[in-house]
Amino acid sequence: MNMNTPQDWTPVVVRKKAPTAADLRDPRTLNAAMRQGMTEAEKKASAAQGKNKHSTGPHGAVAAKLENETEDFHHKRVPSEIRARIVKERTAKHMTQAQLAQAINVPPRIVQDYESGKAIPDGGMLSKMARALGVPSLKK
Numbered sequence: 001m002n003m004n005t006p007q008d009w010t011p012v013v014v015r016k017k018a019p020t021a022a023d024l025r026d027p028r029t030l031n032a033a034m035r036q037g038m039t040e041a042e043k044k045a046s047a048a049q050g051k052n053k054h055s056t057g058p059h060g061a062v063a064a065k066l067e068n069e070t071e072d073f074h075h076k077r078v079p080s081e082i083r084a085r086i087v088k089e090r091t092a093k094h095m096t097q098a099q100l101a102q103a104i105n106v107p108p109r110i111v112q113d114y115e116s117g118k119a120i121p122d123g124g125m126l127s128k129m130a131r132a133l134g135v136p137s138l139k140k
Contacts, residue, residue: 078117082126082138087115089133103132 023029090100097115101108106125113119114129123139130138 075120078119078121083117104128
């Protein structure tokens with residue numbers, strides 16, 4: 001064994017990478033940064049809190065208008081009469097939901113949504129179903 005080989009005795013420092021902007025939005029990371037004394041993280045947190053206040057500034061009127069809104073905003077759903085008619089006509093033809101979906105070239109989930117009332121009514125889709133079921137119309 002040769003004892004005359006030089007050795008490198010310089011210290012090696014391993015550091016964690018600096019936190020990214022996405023990391024600083026996480027409350028746990030933000031609290032850890034504040035514990036370590038990172039004042040920049042504190043400034044960013046206080047600046048973000050100021051933007052969320054709607055009571056002052058030009059957006060205050062918009063926020064108040066939205067809060068005072070009383071109209072109910074919901075999508076129309078398939079009425080129960082149409083849902084029952086789809087199920088009745090489909091079972092009269094001895095078809096499953098998957099077979100009806102295949103006949104009108106849509107995923108089976110669409111037929112399930114129409115029969116359960118979760119779908120937003122579409123005249124084109126109702127006419128496709130009516131044609132596949134052999135009825136004049138599924139509408140009221």
